Amino acid sequence: MARKKRKGRATGRILMWVLLLAVLAALVAGWYDFERFSRTPLAVGPQRQTLDVERGSNLRGIVVQLRARxxxxxxxxxxxxxxxRMRVADRLHAGEYALDPGMTPGQLLDAMAAGRVLQRDFTIVDGWTFRQLRSALAKVPTLRQAGARLDDAEIMRRIGAAGEMPEGRFLPETYAYVKGDSDLDILKRAHAAMVRTLAELWPGRAKDLPLDSPYDALILASIVEKETGRADERPKIAGVFVRRLENHMLLQTDPAVIYGMGEAYAGNIRRSDLVADTPYNTYLHAGLPPTPIALPGRPAIDAALHPEPGTALYFVARGDGSHVFASSLAEHNRNVACYQLKRCHD
Structure with a gap:
């Protein structure tokens, strides 16, 4: 009987050790599997995906979303x-996060704890009109369209610039935004950037310019912007218009005429368009147009404030993106005959 009891106790101890070893093995296997999980990239695939974490979401809800996808x-x-283990369980921020190929669970948790939400870019192109800017903003699906149904005057009021004409007031640049930002947020930042740029550049302008205000500089810069896309020509073009202003000559700039035509412009300027009386017809009205005719970039503004000195009063397009300049009307007419009418004479 005693032998049976000893045998029973031995068997019990063996079973206990077997159970203990099984538990330890399960813990080791579980820990190994956990470590493998923490190092294994998420199943993102070859292309970036995004994760949208709503306000009030907890870790469990985030994991449910990840598993569902x-x-x-x-x-x-x-x-x-x-x-x-990372001490971030209660520090996960809402927002849109980038899920890049190769991202591990730890990297995702670290990004959410730091609030490194996905930033997108919107570029305002040099030379766009305000109408083109509004059209481009309306096509961005990741921007909240807060200003889509507003007229220009109301948009300017909403961004803190009530009473201003919008044309030319927004600095062409690339602006980063996050999900939840609106078209008005982009416009407000671009307007502030233009205000800062003019405030920075205006005090250092060349002496004795025929420009009474930073707004005049903005108008001239918009004309320079539309007349040439070549960096080396901007100061030359600005110099021509500055000398024409100083000599009380008509500016005779086609981009201003085109702007005044609005939607009636079909790709060509006819002779009748040059005599149509709009405020922007610089073949009829002296001085600068009443407003900018486009959104000028910083280089165009800088050129308007630092025009190249010289004697040229005319220029004509060569047809390759560059221009040829002339100091007299006779010389200009020869250039027009050569480069526009293809009647060059040796």
Missing amino acids: ELTHAPSLYWRVLAE
């Missing part, structure tokens, strides 16, 4: 343990 198959417990 088959970006992870790991249990919520693994994510909780990893977040606790």
Whole structure:
């Protein structure tokens, strides 16, 4: 009987050790599987994806979203343990996050804890009109369209520039934004950037310019912007218009005429358009147009404030993107005959 009891106790101890070893083995296997999970990239695929974390979302809800999209198959417990180990479980921010190929769970949690939300870019192109800017903003699906139904005057009021004409007031540049930002947010920042740029450049302008205000400089810069896309020609073009202003000559700039035609412009300026009386017809009205005719970039503004000295009063397009300049009307007429009418004489 005693022998049976000893045998029973021995068997019990063996079973206990077997059970203990099984538990230890399970813990080791679980830890190994957890470590593998923490190092294994999410199933993002070859192209970037995004994760939108709504306000009020907790870690469990985030994991449910990831599992629903088959970006992870790991249990919520693994994510909780990893977040606790990283000390970020209660510091995850809402927002849109980039899921790049190769991103691990730890990298995602780190990004959410730091609030490194996905930034997108919107570029305002030099020479766009305000109408073109509004059209481009309306086509961005990741921007909230807060100003789409507003008229120009109301948009300017909403961005803190009530009473200003919008043309030319927004600096061409690339602006970063995040999900939740609106078209008005972009416009407000671009308007502020233009205000800062004019405030920075105006005090250093060349002496004795026939420009009474930074707004005059903006108008001239917009004409320079539309007349040439070549960096080396901007100061030369500006110099021509500055000398014409100083000599009380008509500016006779086609881009201003085109702007005044609005939607009636079909790709060509006819002789009748040059005699049509609009405020922007610089063949009829002396001085600068009443407003800018486009959104000038910083280089065009700088050129308007630092025109190249010289004697040229005319220029004509060569047809290759560059221009040829002339100091007299006779010389200009020869250039027109050569480069526009193809009647060059040796």
